[in-house]
Amino acid sequence: MTTFQRKRVVIVGAGFGGLSAAIALSRSPVEVLLLDRNNYHTFSPLLHQVATAELEPELIAYPIRKVLRKYPHVQFATAGVKRIDVASKFVETSNSLITYDYLILACGSSSHFCGVPGAIEYSYPLKTLKEAVTLRNHILRCLEQATEEADPSRKRQLLTFTIVGGGATGVEFAGSLAELIFDSLVKDYPGLDLNQARVILFQSGDTLLPEMPKHLSIYAQKQLERKGVEVILQTRVSQVTSDAVYLENQRLIRTSTVVWTAGVRGNYLAEGWGLPTSKNGQVEVLPTLQLSDYPQVYVVGDLASVQQDGQKLLMLAQVAMQQGKTAANNITRHIKGRTALQLRYRHSGTLAIIGRNAAVGDLGKLTMTGFLAWILWLYIHVVNLVGVRNRLIVIINWLYSYFFQKRVVGLIFPREETSPFYRGRLTSEFYRREEGETWKN
Numbered sequence: 036m037t038t039f040q041r042k043r044v045v046i047v048g049a050g051f052g053g054l055s056a057a058i059a060l061s062r063s064p065v066e067v068l069l070l071d072r073n074n075y076h077t078f079s080p081l082l083h084q085v086a087t088a089e090l091e092p093e094l095i096a097y098p099i100r101k102v103l104r105k106y107p108h109v110q111f112a113t114a115g116v117k118r119i120d121v122a123s124k125f126v127e128t129s130n131s132l133i134t135y136d137y138l139i140l141a142c143g144s145s146s147h148f149c150g151v152p153g154a155i156e157y158s159y160p161l162k163t164l165k166e167a168v169t170l171r172n173h174i175l176r177c178l179e180q181a182t183e184e185a186d187p188s189r190k191r192q193l194l195t196f197t198i199v200g201g202g203a204t205g206v207e208f209a210g211s212l213a214e215l216i217f218d219s220l221v222k223d224y225p226g227l228d229l230n231q232a233r234v235i236l237f238q239s240g241d242t243l244l245p246e247m248p249k250h251l252s253i254y255a256q257k258q259l260e261r262k263g264v265e266v267i268l269q270t271r272v273s274q275v276t277s278d279a280v281y282l283e284n285q286r287l288i289r290t291s292t293v294v295w296t297a298g299v300r301g302n303y304l305a306e307g308w309g310l311p312t313s314k315n316g317q318v319e320v321l322p323t324l325q326l327s328d329y330p331q332v333y334v335v336g337d338l339a340s341v342q343q344d345g346q347k348l349l350m351l352a353q354v355a356m357q358q359g360k361t362a363a364n365n366i367t368r369h370i371k372g373r374t375a376l377q378l379r380y381r382h383s384g385t386l387a388i389i390g391r392n393a394a395v396g397d398l399g400k401l402t403m404t405g406f407l408a409w410i411l412w413l414y415i416h417v418v419n420l421v422g423v424r425n426r427l428i429v430i431i432n433w434l435y436s437y438f439f440q441k442r443v444v445g446l447i448f449p450r451e452e453t454s455p456f457y458r459g460r461l462t463s464e465f466y467r468r469e470e471g472e473t474w475k476n
């Protein structure tokens with residue numbers, strides 16, 4: 036009898052790229068070990084709705100083991116990878132060394148604070164589920180504190196919410212936050228004049244949504260302004276403190292909330308692991324997604340710097356998923372003695388929601404705005420969400436918010452994460468120690 040030894044593929048990261056690679060490899064003659072520091076997959080396109088109390092966090096996360104039930108040759112372990120050694124072909128977690136024949140790195144991106152003093156310590160990023168919950172807690176706590184506050188200037192500060200970065204995440208968050216504050220919560224805070232509240236969106240460039248055609252950017256800006264968002268273009272933030280945001284033109288705005296959506300870069304870990312990285316921390320790979328010196332190592336998703344037709348691919352879920360499939364396919368081809376194929380990314384379009392009945396869509400030759408784009412956005416997001424129960428409850432939540440103009444979530448939980456001091460200290464230590472961000476005092 037011939038014994039057949041399956042090759043081992045280790046995948047680091049069970050986000051969009053890693054999970055699609057694992058599923059694509061499930062029919063190949065390999066053993067797959069998927070590692071993630073969390074035991075769940077996060078559907079990040081809906082993070083802003085968690086942060087604005089529209090969805091419970093559990094609805095946009097799904098246990099990875101449940102996704103993988105159907106695939107006997109794909110194993111999963113909850114483990115944060117600390118180090119990789121591409122020469123000796125192993126990855127190191129906090130309690131084990133794992134060898135591999137092929138490695139797929141899919142550990143995503145990190146928020147980039149662009150060296151702005153105080154941004155790491157005092158702003159609220161929106162990249163992970165934990166950050167979305169922390170931000171939601173903070174917003175609700177500001178409103179609670181404002182109801183008790185006797186000092187009018189401190190009350191104004193608590194009711195001023197600023198967002199830095201007018202890309203898709205900033206726009207979607209700003210629209211949803213404005214609806215939360217100016218529509219949904221009015222009846223819950225009868226003693227608070229929410230007309231005093233401000234939602235301010237800063238964008239360094241001259242348009243919002245710079246990746247989209249100009250008329251869509253203009254539409255998005257008008258819709259946000261109609262919802263009460265103050266859009267401030269061509270303005271850079273120069274410093275963030277615990278009670279203010281400073282602008283380059285020497286102005287300062289007193290605020291207890293600065294949400295940071297202005298920058299994304301490849302996961303800091305890649306540099307620490309000695310991989311060849313570009314200026315924004317992404318790993319330089321061949322068009323086949325392999326490292327040039329170590330072809331058994333593939334990099335996919337936000338972590339990979341890949342050009343196609345002279346243009347750098349954006350950090351998008353659909354890019355990550357297609358790259359995951361290409362890396363899986365190339366590993367299968369290599370095992371069968373065939374050469375690796377180059378990625379051929381097919382872009383299916385971009386959508387951004389601004390709020391109730393308003394969204395923009397850039398589908399290549401076709402662009403759309405308004406109700407139709409909004410329905411398409413809802414449909415695409417619910418269809419791509421993992422888990423039938425999650426999809427059903429998300430639809431129910433959306434219908435409830437739409438018809439009753441109320442948010443389903445109102446709890447501030449857990450308490451300790453919402454303290455600015457605790458959060459600031461935790462974040463700065465985390466970035467300095469774990470991710471090597473230079474932090475000047």
Ligand SMILES: Cc1cc2nc3c(=O)[nH]c(=O)nc-3n(C[C@H](O)[C@H](O)[C@H](O)COP(=O)(O)OP(=O)(O)OC[C@H]3O[C@@H](n4cnc5c(N)ncnc54)[C@H](O)[C@@H]3O)c2cc1C
Nearest residue numbers: 048050051052072079080116142143336337350351352355
């Ligand atoms: C708020 C927000 C909204 C977005 N909206 C959209 C949208 O509408 N459409 C769109 O196409 N894209 C959107 N994106 C971008 C999209 O989410 C990313 O491009 C996509 O998630 C990238 O996939 P990935 O697999 O590279 O990384 P991720 O999906 O981020 O997954 C990385 C995984 O690696 C794990 N990990 C990291 N480090 C380690 C480690 N050391 N050890 C073990 N595991 C590790 C993480 O836990 C995570 O599960 C959005 C992103 C954000 C933050």
